Amino acid sequence: MNFRKKTGVSWGCDPRSIENGTLLQDWLTNEGLAKQKLVLDRVESGGRGLVATQSLRQGERLLFVPSKFLISADSEWGCAETGKIIKEAGLPEWPTLAIFLISEASRGTTSPWFPYFVTLPKTPSSILQWTEDEVNIWLTASPVREKALECIRDVTETYRDLRATIFSKHPDVFPSQVYTLEAFKWAFGILFSRLVRLPSLGKLALVPWADMLNHSPQVDAFLDFDQSNGKSVVFVTDRAYQPGEQVFISYGKRPSGELLLAYGFIPSEFNAHDYVELEMGLDNEDPSYDAKLTALEEHGLSSYPPHLI
Incomplete structure (x- = not known):
């Protein structure tokens, strides 16, 4: 169950599009990604996802995305001046990453991350795309309604603070037509739905290609960073897959309300982690x-x- 609303960003693609998947995979492969046993394809659950190209056994290690592809708060900025201003401002991790995404996405083909950004949804499935009226209508009896409203207000207030304290003071670096509230909500929507904590690395990061994996509440496979074997992001399958089957990971043992808030969807299958507060x-x-x-x-x-x- 997804809810989408049009945003004002000029980058990205349709959330179900797989046309740019080959561009992303070719770029990653040319830069050192190991040969994959997965391919991006349209799927019934999630719109698009990674599908097995051959039989996979339980306990198989997949992906091996090199550390140089991770996008984190300490990634190198394509625009040095933007990065310098943001680092000197000492912003927290989330707004830093949000500004990084807008900065790089708005540079188009001049950004080294272009093959990744063209695969990101133009309109993320995010609670941030809802208006407060929509939240009050659609979540009227939901225990996450207040959290949803708080989330929207917090992101909006963070943007307004940044506009007053940083963006307006450097209009040439942060042009108002690029650093809009819509762009900020887009960036936070991407972070909510794709940012992962890698326990072995001890940091939050976006992981191109790996973030095309969809969630299933029936799965216990998680992304992690392997310090050995080339220092890369991997996951271990918790079940066998046949060619053509979608491969899933877990976004955590979360009830459907939390999944809606964080990722913008409600599982279509049974979620054993659902509960009701009485x-x-x-x-x-x-x-x-x-x-x-x-x-x-x-x-x-x-x-x-x-x-x-």
Whole structure:
């Protein structure tokens, strides 16, 4: 289940497009990516994803994306002046990466990351593309409604702060027609849906090609950085795949509401990590109050404040 709204960015592609996948894979291969057993294709779940080109066994290691392809807060900026201003400003990791994405994407073919950016969705499936009215209508009874509104407001406020403190002071470096609120929401939408924490590397990063893998709540395979074997991003399959089958990873053991907030979709298959929060408390006029209080205390709980179970 996806929700999309048109944005004002001039880069990227249709979220279901695979036409630029060959350009991305050829670029990565020419720059040192190992021969792949996966190919980008249209899929029923996720619109597009990586599909096995041959039989894959359980426990097989795949991808091997070299570390030089990782986009992180310490990546080298294509525009040195932009990078210098942002580094001197000492911004947190997320806004730094958002500005990096806008800076590089807006440079078009002059950016070394061009083959990657042309595969990114022009309109990310992100809660940031919703208006507050849409959130209130579509999530009216959802426990994530307030979190969704907070997310939209936080990103909008971060953009306004940056416009007042940095962008407006360097209009030649941060032209207003490029560094728009729509572009900022696009960048954060990309980060929400594609940024991963690599435990062995201890950093957040975008991983071209690997980020074409879709999530399944039935899978326990995760991306990680292999310090040996060429220092690359890999994952180990937790099941076998046949040629033509979509290969999945896990974005974490998250309920559907969290997946909607972070990635902009709700799984079409059963999600064992879903739960409902029930607010419960004890009435001291209840004849069974003492027994219920004892039961709560035996489980490390008390009768006040109300508990989320």
